[in-house]
Amino acid sequence: MTADVFNQFITEIFSPYLTEHNIPKPVILFIDGHKSHITLQLSLTCKVLGIELIALYRNTSRITQPADVSVFGPIKKLYRKEVAKFQAHNMGEVVTQLNIASILKSIVEEIKPDNIISGFKASGLYPFNENAINYTKCLATNNKGQEPKEENKMMSLKDFESIIGEEIISKMKVLQSQAVNVNSPCTSFGLFFKVIFH
Helix, strand or coil: CCHHHHHHHHHHHHHHHHHHHCCCEEEEEEEECCCCHHHHHHHHHHHCEEEEEEECCCCCCCCCCCCHHHHHHHHHHHHHHHHHHHHCCCCCCCCCCCCCCHHHHHHHHHHHHHHHHHHHHHHHEEEECCCCCCCHHCEEEEEEECCCCCCCCCCCCHHHHHHCCCCHHHHHHHHHHHHHCCCCHHHHHHHHHHHHHH
């Protein structure tokens, strides 16, 4: 996606949708850290349209991006299931651009708004809750690319802080004291990633 295409999406699709559905502004639009989403032109356009852009930190999608948390995983599973079903009913036929619409239709019908809402909740974005995040995903493991063995094991913020150590916590407190608006829900979250990843 290019910056121009994303800007066009905001002005011609997203903003008119908000107006058409009487959604009060300002609204928050969470975006990933891709360079096409962070341009001066887009920021100015969104300011005029009453859209507050919140860029999620790059390379943290497994914990902070709602769609990665609760939508894309289930979509991948549904896709595999629907392709297997398609191939069982159409022996020897391969999924192509000509026949994928029926598969996608089945998948879209399975995705419920509650899945998306739960992604925002699990990411700690809405309602804002820093303890909703599974901080174990931030820790390195011996088996790269694999999740911890216990499926539903969560770590509290307090436990995570004890693991990352007092030095990093001290850096975070210094950064937080220098922040312009420490009450902003995004400030604490942003400070955490500045310290950890920079």
